[in-house]
Amino acid sequence: MKKFIQILLVIIIPEIIIFSLIATYNPDIVTMPFDNSKIQRVQKDSFPADHSKFEELQKDFKTGQEVTEACIECHTERGKEFMKNEHWKWVKKDTSITGEILELGKENVPNNFCIGVNSNEKLCSKCHAGYGYGGENFDFTDQNNIDCLACHDNTGTYKKGKGGDPAASVDLAMVAQHIGFPNKENCGSCHYKGGGGNNVKHGDLEIALNSCSREVDVHMNKDINIQCTECHTTHNHNISGNVYTVSTSNKNRTTCTQCHTTTPHKSVTLNNHFAQIACQTCHIPTYAKVNPTKVDWDWSTAGKMRDGKPYHEEREISEDSTWEYGSKHGTGIFAKNLEPDYVWFNGNSDIHMFDDRITESPLVLNKLLGSYDDNIEPSDPEHPSKIYPVKIMRGKQIYDYNYKTLIQPHTFGPKGSGAYWSDFDWNESARTGMNKLGKPYSGKFDFVATESYWLLNHMVSPKEESLSCENCHSRDSRLAKLDGFYLPGRDKNNYIEIGGILFIIITVLGVMAHSALRILSKKKHI
Amino acid sequence: MKKVYIYRRFERFWHWTQTLIILTLALTGFEVHGSYNLMGFEKAVMIHDNAAYTYMALLLLIFFWLFITGEWRMYMPTKKKIFKQVKYYVHGIFNDEEHPTHKTMFNKFNPLQKATYFGLEFIIIPLMVVSGFLYIYFADSLLGHNGYALEPIAFIHVGGAFILVGFIIAHVYLTTTGYKPLSAVKAMITGWEEMSDEEAEVAVRANIHMLMRFSQRKIMNAEGVEDDTLFDESLSQEIDHTKAMMIDFQKKLKESNVGYFKIDINGNYIEVNDVWLKLYSTTDIGNPIGKHMGLNRTEEDKKSVEKIFNKILQGKTVTGNLVGRYNVDGSVSYHTISASPTYKNNKVSGLEGYIIDKS
Numbered sequence: 001m002k003k004f005i006q007i008l009l010v011i012i013i014p015e016i017i018i019f020s021l022i023a024t025y026n027p028d029i030v031t032m033p034f035d036n037s038k039i040q041r042v043q044k045d046s047f048p049a050d051h052s053k054f055e056e057l058q059k060d061f062k063t064g065q066e067v068t069e070a071c072i073e074c075h076t077e078r079g080k081e082f083m084k085n086e087h088w089k090w091v092k093k094d095t096s097i098t099g100e101i102l103e104l105g106k107e108n109v110p111n112n113f114c115i116g117v118n119s120n121e122k123l124c125s126k127c128h129a130g131y132g133y134g135g136e137n138f139d140f141t142d143q144n145n146i147d148c149l150a151c152h153d154n155t156g157t158y159k160k161g162k163g164g165d166p167a168a169s170v171d172l173a174m175v176a177q178h179i180g181f182p183n184k185e186n187c188g189s190c191h192y193k194g195g196g197g198n199n200v201k202h203g204d205l206e207i208a209l210n211s212c213s214r215e216v217d218v219h220m221n222k223d224i225n226i227q228c229t230e231c232h233t234t235h236n237h238n239i240s241g242n243v244y245t246v247s248t249s250n251k252n253r254t255t256c257t258q259c260h261t262t263t264p265h266k267s268v269t270l271n272n273h274f275a276q277i278a279c280q281t282c283h284i285p286t287y288a289k290v291n292p293t294k295v296d297w298d299w300s301t302a303g304k305m306r307d308g309k310p311y312h313e314e315r316e317i318s319e320d321s322t323w324e325y326g327s328k329h330g331t332g333i334f335a336k337n338l339e340p341d342y343v344w345f346n347g348n349s350d351i352h353m354f355d356d357r358i359t360e361s362p363l364v365l366n367k368l369l370g371s372y373d374d375n376i377e378p379s380d381p382e383h384p385s386k387i388y389p390v391k392i393m394r395g396k397q398i399y400d401y402n403y404k405t406l407i408q409p410h411t412f413g414p415k416g417s418g419a420y421w422s423d424f425d426w427n428e429s430a431r432t433g434m435n436k437l438g439k440p441y442s443g444k445f446d447f448v449a450t451e452s453y454w455l456l457n458h459m460v461s462p463k464e465e466s467l468s469c470e471n472c473h474s475r476d477s478r479l480a481k482l483d484g485f486y487l488p489g490r491d492k493n494n495y496i497e498i499g500g501i502l503f504i505i506i507t508v509l510g511v512m513a514h515s516a517l518r519i520l521s522k523k524k525h526i
Numbered sequence: 527m528k529k530v531y532i533y534r535r536f537e538r539f540w541h542w543t544q545t546l547i548i549l550t551l552a553l554t555g556f557e558v559h560g561s562y563n564l565m566g567f568e569k570a571v572m573i574h575d576n577a578a579y580t581y582m583a584l585l586l587l588i589f590f591w592l593f594i595t596g597e598w599r600m601y602m603p604t605k606k607k608i609f610k611q612v613k614y615y616v617h618g619i620f621n622d623e624e625h626p627t628h629k630t631m632f633n634k635f636n637p638l639q640k641a642t643y644f645g646l647e648f649i650i651i652p653l654m655v656v657s658g659f660l661y662i663y664f665a666d667s668l669l670g671h672n673g674y675a676l677e678p679i680a681f682i683h684v685g686g687a688f689i690l691v692g693f694i695i696a697h698v699y700l701t702t703t704g705y706k707p708l709s710a711v712k713a714m715i716t717g718w719e720e721m722s723d724e725e726a727e728v729a730v731r732a733n734i735h736m737l738m739r740f741s742q743r744k745i746m747n748a749e750g751v752e753d754d755t756l757f758d759e760s761l762s763q764e765i766d767h768t769k770a771m772m773i774d775f776q777k778k779l780k781e782s783n784v785g786y787f788k789i790d791i792n793g794n795y796i797e798v799n800d801v802w803l804k805l806y807s808t809t810d811i812g813n814p815i816g817k818h819m820g821l822n823r824t825e826e827d828k829k830s831v832e833k834i835f836n837k838i839l840q841g842k843t844v845t846g847n848l849v850g851r852y853n854v855d856g857s858v859s860y861h862t863i864s865a866s867p868t869y870k871n872n873k874v875s876g877l878e879g880y881i882i883d884k885s
Contacts, residue, residue, distance in 0.1 A: 003716060006535075006716075007715055007716065010535045010538050010539050011539065011542045012537060013541060014539060014542075014543060015542055015546050018543060018544055018546060018547075018580060019550070021551060021576070021580070022547075022573055022576040022577045022580055023574055023576075024571055026572055027572075027576070028572060112541065114792075151830075181536065248582070269571075307754035343556065468566070468567075468568070469566065469567035469568045470563060470566060470567040473558075473560070473567045474560050474563065474567065475560045485674070485676075485677075486674075486676040486677035486680055488558055488559070488560075488665060488680065489558060489559065489560040489567055490560060491560075491677070491680075492559065492684070493681050493684075496681055496684055496685050496688070497684075499685075499688070500684070500685060500687075500688025500691075501688070503688055503689065503692045504688065504691055504692050504695065506692075507692040507695045507696050507817075508695055510696070511695060511696060511699040514615075514699070515702070517620055518619060518620060521619075521621065521622075522622075
């Protein structure tokens with residue numbers, strides 16, 4: 001009994017105490033955690049004026065320009081402000097990583113969706129914040145051409161037609177009398193539909209966000225209902241936020257830390273991840289959660305006819321993805337509930353322009369710059385590169401075989417104009433498109449594989465659904481493709497691994513052989 | 527078989543705490559390494575870190591203990607008997623040979639264990655602690671974060687972990703090579719190790735020797751010169767005291783009417799006391815010294831005495847056996863005999879015992 005009590009006191013009780021402490025104590029707690037409930041949303045005053053009472057707006061407006069003229073009568077400086085905005089110019093000044101000043105935008109940068117605006121303005125101008133961009137001679141210096149209503153309509157009835165003018169069905173006077181701050185529907189009327197349809201382009205921006213559940217987006221869901229401009233803060237019509245297919249430098253970005261601080265977690269370890277992991281990486285575990293987004297667009301197969309006519313067909317590949325063929329567009333793949341790809345990104349990108357020569361395949365249209373090495377110098381206070389989630393858009397698009405440059409095809413137009421979607425002749429489409437762009441075309445074309453990288457910032461999931469440690473810290477890590485650094489749980493050295501396992505196997509075999517010999521020899525001696 | 531106290535309380539405490547912590551570290555460590563998914567990466571990291579810091583505290587206690595008690599000396603590798611030990615494990619152990627080295631409280635390890643535990647406690651574990659510290663620093667600290675440094679540190683840490691797992695397997699197996707398969711484990715729990723009588727004697731002797739050395743150490747006179755006279759005096763006093771005790775014991779024996787005898791390996795009397803002589807005075811044995819114990823007995827008794835004698839020479843003890851003696855007048859008297867073997871140089875050299883008259 002005494003012996004037992006001694007064993008209890010010397011071994012059993014201490015071990016139980018030590019083990020329970022080791023297994024339960026959690027030191028990884030921030031003493032003063034950030035309180036999410038303290039985030040203040042901008043409390044807007046009620047709208048300062050009831051525009052339906054303004055005499056200037058009691059007119060039978062025939063055109064959009066007439067409305068804008070009325071707006072500018074009172075808001076005298078806003079037009080000048082807006083004329084500097086990329087929603088108007090479709091280019092903005094930016095600096096490349098080498099310091100070169102560039103003018104970049106939809107106007108002059110090729111993409112791997114509809115490829116480019118030039119020669120297709122009639123269709124594309126449905127999303128230009130101006131009237132008449134689709135016409136022959138659009139005047140960028142005429143304030144009256146600004147489309148105020150596209151962004152400020154609060155009735156939900158405003159629509160743009162081809163060429164950028166208001167659709168015939170719109171009651172301009174009624175809309176003008178009910179304007180207000182831009183809401184999700186205003187921004188979404190264009191930004192949800194990039195690439196020619198809902199969610200085609202971004203994957204994380206689509207019409208479902210107008211009224212979605214918390215699971216789809218913690219910010220924009222129907223209960224919280226945060227509007228675009230609450231994050232994309234705007235002063236004097238200068239809107240914050242970039243899309244890195246047409247931006248090259250780390251400035252004017254919209255960030256999570258505008259509200260959430262740089263240490264938003266209750267865990268010190270998680271907060272330490274802030275230095276190298278963008279919030280989006282863990283908090284956007286999947287994108288295209290409601291409707292599919294286009295992930296592959298192969299223009300090279302376009303032009304096949306059935307019974308002499310263009311046709312369209314779709315096939316389901318899996319529960320979440322669809323294959324599609326159209327004579328106009330070629331082959332496409334749509335998918336939803338996608339896991340993002342991940343890249344190091346420091347806020348700068350290298351954009352491939354129409355003038356640039358193609359030197360690689362697949363050609364990356366917007367190289368997101370950054371690497372682990374950006375963080376390696378502890379004396380660098382910026383630690384600029386972080387891991388970001390991206391949608392990678394893949395495709396095949398037309399290029400000039402002799403000049404090794406991308407081609408701007410003329411796609412939208414009437415029969416006989418050379419527009420591909422009417423005439424189905426790539427050569428003619430390339431010739432008229434390049435002519436409009438003002439660049440040479442050699443007469444010989446081919447198709448090149450291209451990729452574009454789309455940073456995912458929206459569709460932030462509830463915290464319960466954000467990534468857990470082992471999504472990255474495991475052998476089948478989501479970050480498998482990122483190299484140049486040691487990631488615990490993901491990385492191993494094969495020599496050490498094989499050597500270590502061999503060492504253990506040899507030990508076990510040795511033990512087994514030795515004990516077998518002992519048992520046999522014991523029998524012999526008895 | 528005897529049981530000898532080998533492991534003191536703190537040693538048993540630190541051994542089993544170290545066991546618990548190392549197993550916890552291995553289980554969670556290989557999960558953090560990505561080898562399997564058991565409790566989740568986050569929990570594994572938390573427990574691994576907790577266990578690591580606890581282990582550092584324990585290591586401080588262990589090294590403090592080893593330093594204070596001087597027991598770090600038994601970790602110092604030695605070439606002495608190392609080949610004998612290797613030979614034992616690859617050959618002797620299969621032929622029921624005796625362990626070439628003996629375990630005592632002050633020298634617990636054989637030469638192979640010395641080499642292994644030295645490597646473990648003074649090389650591998652410090653390496654793991656240092657690389658683990660650097661790992662935490664380079665992985666968790668914002669200031670120190672450096673993935674290039676993390677890679678070699680992690681590889682060293684993982685390599686060390688594989689070595690430790692191999693050690694644990696071999697270590698657990700080798701616990702079965704003691705006196706009995708579970709002797710070593712029982713000893714680590716209770717402190718008392720089962721061993722053969724011979725080994726126990728070696729252990730006790732080693733303890734006495736160690737304590738004597740401890741007593742002898744560092745005595746100096748007022749001039750600062752080492753001086754063993756005090757030790758020698760004390761030792762001779764102890765010896766005198768022991769002798770006096772033995773004389774006193776014989777006296778007490780006499781008073782108690784117990785006969786004492788001592789017989790050599792051939793069965794001849796070496797020593798008898800007065801009570802013994804008195805009991806046998808009725809026989810015509812005369813002075814028994816140098817004579818055989820079978821003298822002056824019936825054939826039947828001779829056999830019985832031989833039997834007892836052989837039994838004792840095999841290392842056993844007899845108590846209360848009834849033996850007869852022939853008197854001159856032809857009558858027979860009886861006495862009980864209790865005896866046990868005597869040893870010289872670890873070998874049975876004869877026996878000694880006591881007789882009590884029964885007639």
